[in-house]
Amino acid sequence: MSYIETSTGKWEVVIGLEVHAQVISKSKLFSAASTKFGVSPNENVSFVDAALPGTLPVINSFCVDQAIKTGLGLNGRINRISRFDRKNYFYPDLPQGYQISQFYSPIISGGYVEIEDNEGNSKRVNIDHIHLEQDAGKCIHDQSPTKSFIDLNRAGIALMEIVTTPDMHSAEEAAFFLRKLRSILRYLKTCDGNMEEGSLRADVNVSVHCPNTDYGTRAEVKNVNSIKFLMTAVNFEVERQIAILESGEAVEQETRLFDSSTGQTRSMRSKENSQDYRYFPDPDLLPLMLEESRIEEIRKTIPELPDAKAERFQRDYNLSHYDASLITSEIEIADFYEKALESANLDNDSAKILSNWILSELFALFNKHGKSITDNHIPPEHMGELVKLIKTDVISGKIAKDILELMWDTGESPSTIIEEKGLKQITSAKEIEIFLREVLDNHSDKVADYKSGKDKLFGFFIGETMKKTQGKANPQVLNEILKKLLEK
Numbered sequence: 001m002s003y004i005e006t007s008t009g010k011w012e013v014v015i016g017l018e019v020h021a022q023v024i025s026k027s028k029l030f031s032a033a034s035t036k037f038g039v040s041p042n043e044n045v046s047f048v049d050a051a052l053p054g055t056l057p058v059i060n061s062f063c064v065d066q067a068i069k070t071g072l073g074l075n076g077r078i079n080r081i082s083r084f085d086r087k088n089y090f091y092p093d094l095p096q097g098y099q100i101s102q103f104y105s106p107i108i109s110g111g112y113v114e115i116e117d118n119e120g121n122s123k124r125v126n127i128d129h130i131h132l133e134q135d136a137g138k139c140i141h142d143q144s145p146t147k148s149f150i151d152l153n154r155a156g157i158a159l160m161e162i163v164t165t166p167d168m169h170s171a172e173e174a175a176f177f178l179r180k181l182r183s184i185l186r187y188l189k190t191c192d193g194n195m196e197e198g199s200l201r202a203d204v205n206v207s208v209h210c211p212n213t214d215y216g217t218r219a220e221v222k223n224v225n226s227i228k229f230l231m232t233a234v235n236f237e238v239e240r241q242i243a244i245l246e247s248g249e250a251v252e253q254e255t256r257l258f259d260s261s262t263g264q265t266r267s268m269r270s271k272e273n274s275q276d277y278r279y280f281p282d283p284d285l286l287p288l289m290l291e292e293s294r295i296e297e298i299r300k301t302i303p304e305l306p307d308a309k310a311e312r313f314q315r316d317y318n319l320s321h322y323d324a325s326l327i328t329s330e331i332e333i334a335d336f337y338e339k340a341l342e343s344a345n346l347d348n349d350s351a352k353i354l355s356n357w358i359l360s361e362l363f364a365l366f367n368k369h370g371k372s373i374t375d376n377h378i379p380p381e382h383m384g385e386l387v388k389l390i391k392t393d394v395i396s397g398k399i400a401k402d403i404l405e406l407m408w409d410t411g412e413s414p415s416t417i418i419e420e421k422g423l424k425q426i427t428s429a430k431e432i433e434i435f436l437r438e439v440l441d442n443h444s445d446k447v448a449d450y451k452s453g454k455d456k457l458f459g460f461f462i463g464e465t466m467k468k469t470q471g472k473a474n475p476q477v478l479n480e481i482l483k484k485l486l487e488k
């Protein structure tokens, strides 16, 4: 357990998350309207979403399959019977006057996610349950000085609410959890995990207490939509709550807003209790009954998940635990890696080189261009070929970096670029010796200095020769020959 120490003693932090994950599906949870992002306001609104009188919800069975798949991927129990309830509240973006959710009997109970803390120890974050519910629409207040607008495109889209038990004890742990959860959902293809577009957002519950006392009163920070914000919000809450307790006052149970421009949270409303929502079973919907065979069919579609893949990469490709977990953190990187390996038929040694090149050089390129693996310009075949060319000494590692940039800019293969630019490495000892002799002849004074003990000049001769060959001389051969020539 990690503690926070202040002048008044030790404090323990407790965090539980309620994660809203938008289900990947073409249509909404109870209507046939499209879920497409980025269309004009109110383009994706059916009569059901607008809650016109006389319309009735019809459950989208694909969304149910997606929730089952998520439950299986997160080690949960799939409940053979679950029910939908009405959560009643008024808000302009909620035309029904209630949200259809699952309060009394959710579709998934239990489950866990395996995470790693900062010291590399693994621990489980338990999931209390996962329920299906509708998303609400959106109020727009910043388009006119006198009017507010309502966009119902999001209203009725299926969300999975994934509720953890209060198992996390630092901002870092919460970040590890959310990152891992996002990765698994993306592997499962049940949620795209796009936090910027709001497909994944978390309500963050935080409390503090002194060791060996009961858990403290929690505050819930709503709708946090990035991992960085999650950590900022937790740290802000921890400081705020400790300060309140230290001054002898009590933390209020309330719902708070996170302001990403200041990194602070502020009170939104005092926490409502579930009684306030007047939950009751939705009379328009029958209980959701699942056949065992349906669950088993879906079980067969669960792909190899990040932990299993990372273990296999360590075993098969000799990667370190750390590298394997980075390469498998996103399904697209793992796929890219294996396709590159396969296309260039790389051996174990090169498998490691390939992973280094992806984790350092390719990721540096992504950073430089503000891109990620999902908008990568380089096909895996080209990356595999590049590593093969390094491994077989056709090009030096240094030149390979320039080639990688050109691969990104032009979309051409490394061999085409090498051909066009004449970048092949010079490995012939004879050829290198010619360049070297020229350098030594031009700097006979320095050669004399070297021989009288100025060892550092060795690097100077190497540098000069590299310049002459435009970096193409094979460094090992160059070293050997220079040594020989200077001994004479």
Ligand code: ADP
Binding pocket: 014, 015, 016, 017, 018, 163, 164, 165, 166, 167, 205, 206, 207, 215, 216, 217, 218, 274
């Ligand atoms: P509610 O439904 O009223 O929001 P729950 O008991 O279902 O309350 O808990 C909601 C979330 O709050 C869960 O993610 C849970 O892990 C978390 N939580 C509960 N107690 C605490 C606490 N003392 N400190 C931090 N988080 C907590």
Ligand code: MG
Binding pocket: 018
């Ligand atoms: Mg809650």
